[in-house]
Amino acid sequence: MRLPTLLLLLLTTLGFAAPKGPTLSVGDKAPTKLPSGWIKGDRVSTLDPKKTYVIEFWATWCPPCVASIPHLAELQAKLKPDGVQVISIHVNSGVEAADAYVRKNTKQMDYTVAKDTNGAMGKAWMDAAGRNGIPCSFVVAGGKIAYIGHPMSLDPEKIRGFIEEAKAAAPAAPVKK
Numbered sequence: 001m002r003l004p005t006l007l008l009l010l011l012t013t014l015g016f017a018a019p020k021g022p023t024l025s026v027g028d029k030a031p032t033k034l035p036s037g038w039i040k041g042d043r044v045s046t047l048d049p050k051k052t053y054v055i056e057f058w059a060t061w062c063p064p065c066v067a068s069i070p071h072l073a074e075l076q077a078k079l080k081p082d083g084v085q086v087i088s089i090h091v092n093s094g095v096e097a098a099d100a101y102v103r104k105n106t107k108q109m110d111y112t113v114a115k116d117t118n119g120a121m122g123k124a125w126m127d128a129a130g131r132n133g134i135p136c137s138f139v140v141a142g143g144k145i146a147y148i149g150h151p152m153s154l155d156p157e158k159i160r161g162f163i164e165e166a167k168a169a170a171p172a173a174p175v176k177k
Contacts, residue, residue: 022130026148030140033124034114035089039102041112044087049143052079052163054086056137056151057116057126060101061094065135068151069108076111078156082163086111091126091134092119142166 024031030047047053056072058065069088076086088111090098098115116122125138129148137154139147139162146162147154 022128024125024128024130024145024148026145028145030138030143030145031124031128033121035087035121036117037095037115039090039099039113039115040106040109041087042085043114044085044112047140047143050083052082052084052142052146052159052166053140054079054084054137054151054154054159055125055140056086056088056135057091057122058088058135059091059094060097062134068135069105071152071154073108073110075151075154075156075159079159082160084159084163088113089121090115091122092116142170144169 030053032046034044034047044053054072054075056068058068060066072086072088076084079086088109090113095115095117098113102109102113126132126136129136129138129145131148135151137147137149137151138145139154139159141159141162142165144166146166147158
């Protein structure tokens with residue numbers, strides 16, 4: 001075998017054998033994949049880069065997720081004037097219970113609730129970020145991922161900080177003459 005062919009074969013083999021890590025990190029552009037089903041609140045068809053979103057993955061069968069509900073409602077109430085929208089997305093596993101759960105707890109869940117009926121959002125967000133546990137939240141500010149982690153670690157000041165960082169990173173608007 002010629003050396004270039006052997007080298008190409010070796011590089012190709014190593015490329016397939018190399019472990020793949022997360023492809024979604026803080027600072028990356030937010031995925032465009034959004035929920036396939038909406039249960040409550042303002043539906044979102046695209047993420048507006050001028051808005052900030054707290055996107056949380058949860059499930060009815062997850063006690064820590066259920067414990068996060070009042071905290072998410074409080075974040076939504078305090079940050080709505082800042083243009084923040086909380087979107088809680090029920091993961092694909094056990095999704096058939098989501099509608100009834102939200103109807104029963106609608107007053108507590110005073111934010112937008114959706115469901116990932118086909119698992120595509122979980123792949124685009126959770127899997128891409130290397131996350132396999134819920135609850136897990138993503139803060140999207142300025143169209144980019146500003147935070148990935150547990151929703152209970154978020155507070156209004158932290159989210160406002162992400163908003164300010166996104167504004168500072170945004171290109172300046174052209175001056176009209």
